[in-house]
Amino acid sequence: MPGKRIAQVAEQLCRRCTENQAVLVVRRDALCRDCFVRYVHTKVIKHMESFRVRHADPNRQRKLLLALSLGASSVTLLHILDHLLETQTSKSGRTGFGLSVLFVETAGDASHQVRLSKVRQAYPDYDIASLPLHDVFRLVPDQESLSGLLPGLATVQELSPADKLAKLFGSLTSATARADVAATLRTRLVVEYARSSGCEVVLWGDSTTKLAEKTLAETAKGRGFSLPWHVADGETPFGLAFNYPLRDLLKKELVAYVEIVGSPLPSLVLDSAPTQASMSSKNTTIDDLMKQYFESVEENFPSIVSNVVRTTGKLTATSNTNDASVCDLCSMPVSDGRFGIHGWGGDQHGIADPVRASSGRRLCYGCTRSIPSTTNPSNVVA
Helix, strand or coil: CHHHHHHHCCCCECCCCCCCECCEEECCEEECHHHHHHHHHHHHHHCCHHHCHHHCECCECCEEEEEECCCHHHHHHHHHHHHHHHHHHHHHCCCCCEEEEEEEECCCCHHHHHHHHHHHHHCCCCEEEEEEHHHHHHHCCHHHCCHHHCCCHHHHCCCCHHHHHHHHHHCCCCHHHHHHHHHHHHHHHHHHHHHHCCCCEEEECCCHHHHHHHHHHHHHCCCHHHHHHHCCCEECCCCCEEECCCCCCCHHHHHHHHHHHCCCHHHHCCCCCCCCCCCCHHHCCHHHHHHHHHHHHHHHCHHHHHHHHHHHCCCCCCCCCCCCEECCCCCCEEHHHCCCCECCCCEECCEECHHHHHHCCCECHHHHCCCCCCCCHHHCCC
């Protein structure tokens, strides 16, 4: 906890300003409150360079969507962006971008809505929307319908979005599959909402720690080919860009930022205890294991976490995504039927595809490991 770090540096001066008393150690440097806050803001603003006022069209304001999870990272990002927009307004009379916020409700916990109402009170200048996860079945266009993923295809059309989600989760056979599908559908919902509200960039509150977790987890799930679109800043196959302004900050640094800045941040963040592995392997997900691992590693070896993210950032996406087929669940393109993509209703590399004909599904290899198939696994094109 930050309190322990504060006690360890109580008698030291800040290494940067050499005037004020240090309150915590950041990457081996003892920093005072002001220098630490400046350190965090600088890291974020560096990745928002393209959204400065001088890059903005006076006749057309770019609109960004922040995906809010109510964790320390995304709440911190909202707070810093609010400060950035205030600074831009005070200096130039206008802003470099407009900001919308979306919270996706996945657990049905009343405490989420209580915290969200506090966020709206603390930041009244922004449109802060809340959508249930099952709305993904309502927002995804018919030509990209998710209904083909559901068992009993002939009867699902008459179900409500909430019943479709329940039916889909009911067909999943493991905790990892349920967590994977929920995270994938959340991304799809955020993207569809961004499109419908005229946003051209999605801002994710993923810290260095979270990006490292995602790198290993997605690779283990068989979706490593999509990492360049899920951990790096830039354009995506969804038709809009992803941006990760917190990518140079560890989770523990953001937790410390919430405590040090104080009101209103602590009252807005959902409490999250350190991840504990379940005693039962049936309830342990790949995501939980990666989260537990990197939370422990970042305490004493933060450079390892940073190296994972920097190395992944060097990966490049395939260049011919425009003509590639896409997965029905994750919507990621896979060129020429590679990486286990199957089910395109035709003849790929001279191999007829019985999977498409029998199930109506088009799934990449990673998603076939989450969505149960009624076909013989030997029919999957590898």
